[in-house]
Amino acid sequence: MRTEPLIPTGTRAGIGASLAIDLGLRLTLLDLLLRPVGNWALRPVILGLAVIGLLRSGWLRHPLFWLALAGLTAIRCVLAWPLADNHAYLLSYWCLAVALALMTRDASRNLAVSGRVLIALVFVFACLWKFALSENYVGSSFFQVTFLTDPRFEGFARVAGGLDVATYDELRSHLEQHRDTPPPWDEESVEIPARIVSLAVAATLWNLFINAALAVSFAWPGSGRRLTSLRHLLLLVYCAITYAVATVDGFGWLLLAMGASLCAPQMRRTRLAYMTVFVMVLFYREIPWADELFLPLFG
Amino acid sequence: MKTLPDGFARWLPPILLLLVAGNQLWLAHSDALSPWSGGGFGMFSTTDSPAHRHVHAFLENEGSRRELFIPRELYEANRRAATLPTRERLAGFADQLLSSETDDRVRWDALEIQVWGVEYEADSLLPVGVLLAQERFELAH
Numbered sequence: 001m002r003t004e005p006l007i008p009t010g011t012r013a014g015i016g017a018s019l020a021i022d023l024g025l026r027l028t029l030l031d032l033l034l035r036p037v038g039n040w041a042l043r044p045v046i047l048g049l050a051v052i053g054l055l056r057s058g059w060l061r062h063p064l065f066w067l068a069l070a071g072l073t074a075i076r077c078v079l080a081w082p083l084a085d086n087h088a089y090l091l092s093y094w095c096l097a098v099a100l101a102l103m104t105r106d107a108s109r110n111l112a113v114s115g116r117v118l119i120a121l122v123f124v125f126a127c128l129w130k131f132a133l134s135e136n137y138v139g140s141s142f143f144q145v146t147f148l149t150d151p152r153f154e155g156f157a158r159v160a161g162g163l164d165v166a167t168y169d170e171l172r173s174h175l176e177q178h179r180d181t182p183p184p185w186d187e188e189s190v191e192i193p194a195r196i197v198s199l200a201v202a203a204t205l206w207n208l209f210i211n212a213a214l215a216v217s218f219a220w221p222g223s224g225r226r227l228t229s230l231r232h233l234l235l236l237v238y239c240a241i242t243y244a245v246a247t248v249d250g251f252g253w254l255l256l257a258m259g260a261s262l263c264a265p266q267m268r269r270t271r272l273a274y275m276t277v278f279v280m281v282l283f284y285r286e287i288p289w290a291d292e293l294f295l296p297l298f299g
Numbered sequence: 300m301k302t303l304p305d306g307f308a309r310w311l312p313p314i315l316l317l318l319v320a321g322n323q324l325w326l327a328h329s330d331a332l333s334p335w336s337g338g339g340f341g342m343f344s345t346t347d348s349p350a351h352r353h354v355h356a357f358l359e360n361e362g363s364r365r366e367l368f369i370p371r372e373l374y375e376a377n378r379r380a381a382t383l384p385t386r387e388r389l390a391g392f393a394d395q396l397l398s399s400e401t402d403d404r405v406r407w408d409a410l411e412i413q414v415w416g417v418e419y420e421a422d423s424l425l426p427v428g429v430l431l432a433q434e435r436f437e438l439a440h
Contacts, residue, residue, distance in 0.1 A: 077338070082333075082336045083336060083349070083375075083378060083379060083382060084336070084338070085342065086338060086339070086340045086341075086342050088338075089316070089319060089338035090316075093313075093315055093316050094312070096312045096315070097308075097312040100307070100309075100311060100312070101308050101309075103302060103303045103308065104302055104305055105302055106305070109305075110305050110308045114310070117309070117310075117313040118313055118316060121317065121320070122316075125320050126341075126344065129334055129339070129344035129345065133341070133344070133345075134334070134341075134344045134345040135345065135418070136419060136421075137344050137345060141421060141424060142343075142344070142345060142346055145346045145419055146343070146346070149351075175419070175424060175426055177426050178353060178415070178417075178426075178428065180355065180415050180428040180430075190423075190424075192423075192424055207343075246343065
């Protein structure tokens, strides 16, 4: 595929601009390799494109390449309707944003704007659900239930909550009952341990804060140095902490790829930070730190 | 390749996100779509996830009512029905269930499908079943 670089690479500014975009685009493709998506028909095509894009710069910066990925990932969402996770949709929007930006005169700047707005909207809607529409988030019951029933959180909940296997299983069984018939039932009450309640309250407060901070900082117009630094800091902290506990690595990697694309050419340390957290999320996925490191100590 | 206007390139993806998320909000309100699904970024905000929903299917006639076992091969269809329990989707699921039903000794008049969610009492976390959708389909003979 012959391409002409839309970003002039001969100048120092051009080299910096293309590097800034390249990292975000490569991290996006790495996300697709590490967390393959799609059914039996789509997956090999998406994987193949991801490999080619990583190996050939011409493809990496070609709009048709990203339009193809946008189309394929959108088809994936349609076929999976209504089961696709949120980041499946975000991936499709992001690939489209990349494709469209690469068709403009200033791809770096336009991708930074659309990326920022996409991230802002993600967290605005997340806040809408958490703060206003959910009946059990603010009161911390969501996290109490999640820590005790979602297998992805079991290791963390048992370590941080100080629960042995028998207690954990008893609590989970209590919460997973199907009470489909009208009352009266056998009112078997189970006391939720105080540490789990405290953990849930802390998780609730932290997530309300960080989601709101991300929504506000990314939605706030402007690109001043302090605001930009705050955005990157919040996003990096969010990803570093959240995906240590909630193993939804595909979403974390995608957010990190988008954040990396927002970096101005001179922000080398920030780009390095994005790469570091990207690798951290990989370690979180591959090393069940709660189960293997801490549970044997605490029983 | 032609260059695009900056505004179009910047704003089309966010507009698409808004449209899909807005649709998700509407479906969650009108058709009991699980907040975890549909592209509205409601994951990890509520216990009303597809994993906390379940489906019951009952065959009925004048004299009796029998619950159908949902076979493994209908697991995905079951999840889709539970996630967005519209009448159309439950009707499709009903057809699949009937096709998988092998016991034809009894003549059944109707198939009822119920989709249940769960809420938790604030202090004790006692789970309470919530009927999200219920549809009855008359069976032709």
